[in-house]
Amino acid sequence: NAGVTQTPKFQVLKTGQSMTLQCAQDMNHEYMSWYRQDPGMGLRLIHYSVGAGITDQGEVPNGYNVSRSTTEDFPLRLLSAAPSQTSVYFCASSYSRATRDLNFGPGTRLTVT
Amino acid sequence: GEDVEQSLFLSVREGDSSVINCTYTDSSSTYLYWYKQEPGAGLQLLTYIFSNMDMKQDQRLTVLLNKKDKHLSLRIADTQTGDSAIYFCAEIKSADSNYQLIWGAGTKLIIKP
Numbered sequence: 001n002a003g004v005t006q007t008p009k010f011q012v013l014k015t016g017q018s019m020t021l022q023c024a025q026d027m028n029h030e031y032m033s034w035y036r037q038d039p040g041m042g043l044r045l046i047h048y049s050v051g052a053g054i055t056d057q058g059e060v061p062n063g064y065n066v067s068r069s070t071t072e073d074f075p076l077r078l079l080s081a082a083p084s085q086t087s088v089y090f091c092a093s094s095y096s097r098a099t100r101d102l103n104f105g106p107g108t109r110l111t112v113t
Numbered sequence: 114g115e116d117v118e119q120s121l122f123l124s125v126r127e128g129d130s131s132v133i134n135c136t137y138t139d140s141s142s143t144y145l146y147w148y149k150q151e152p153g154a155g156l157q158l159l160t161y162i163f164s165n166m167d168m169k170q171d172q173r174l175t176v177l178l179n180k181k182d183k184h185l186s187l188r189i190a191d192t193q194t195g196d197s198a199i200y201f202c203a204e205i206k207s208a209d210s211n212y213q214l215i216w217g218a219g220t221k222l223i224i225k226p
Contacts, residue, residue: 004155041218042117042201043156059215090155101146102214104155 001026006091006105012045021076021108023091027081029103031094032074033058034066036087037107043090049074081112119202119217126225131189133220135202138183142204145178147187150199150219159187159200190223197224 007022025032033048045058049068061086065077074093078085088109092102125131137145143164148156153204162169162176162185169176175188189196202217 002187040121040218042203043214044216046212048213092156099160101161102148102156104157106155 003027004091004093004103004105006089006108008108009106010109011111013110014080015081015083015112017081019078019081021089021091021096021110022079023074023076023105025074025091025103026072026091027093027095027103028071029093029095030071031096032068033092033102034064034074034076035090035092036060036085037090044067046076046089078110081110083112086110086112116215117202117217119200119220121218122221122223124223124225125192126192127192129192131187131196131222133187133189133200133202133222135185135187136183137185137202137204137215139204139206139215140183141179142206144205145175145176145185146201146203146205146214147176148201148203150179150201152198154178156201157210192222192224194224196222198222 004025030051034046035043037043044060046064047066049055052071055066088107090107091105094102116138146161147159149159152154164179173190177186199219199221201219203214206213
């Protein structure tokens with residue numbers, strides 16, 4: 001199993017550009033989520049999904065969209081990048097809905113100038 | 114304020130024990146987690162404890178839970194250089210919040226030779 005994979009590893013965007021961060025898992029996990037990590041702060045949940053066709057907002061959803069057309073993939077779209085979205089983004093999945101033994105991807109480091 | 118609080122740094126000598134502390138606020142939390150993040154990597158689940166337990170031991174790791182004080186600790190015996198990382202404490206919110214994790218800001222463990 002490859003686990004949770006994310007692409008790209010690094011990205012630089014200009015303000016106003018859009019892009020999609022890719023996330024895939026091959027463990028047949030129902031639950032998938034996107035977090036952002038900023039220095040000195042805990043992880044903040046952006047969006048999550050409890051199964052294909054189902055998505056919901058987390059703590060900081062503004063400026064981001066997600067979709068879950070398959071169990072394996074959970075892309076995160078930045079609609080119009082802003083410098084405040086400079087961060088490290090992590091995708092994570094878990095088998096169970098009620099526990100959170102999450103499997104994390106390696107992260108995408110995004111800089112918006 | 115933060116729902117989950119941790120000190121940002123802990124410095125210990127190689128071979129000593131490390132104790133990383135965490136306080137949380139949600140008394141209905143079912144699971145409490147410790148995750149480890151090595152430099153440039155995603156987070157990995159280290160261990161977790163169910164709320165009806167007081168202690169859990171796994172090789173060099175000991176987790177202590179004091180529900181009365183809402184205090185969680187992670188003890189690493191015989192700390193090695195490979196233990197250098199950021200350690201995150203997290204609790205599951207109650208079921209009516211769809212089991213979302215609330216994260217501490219992370220404690221950076223620094224190993225002195």
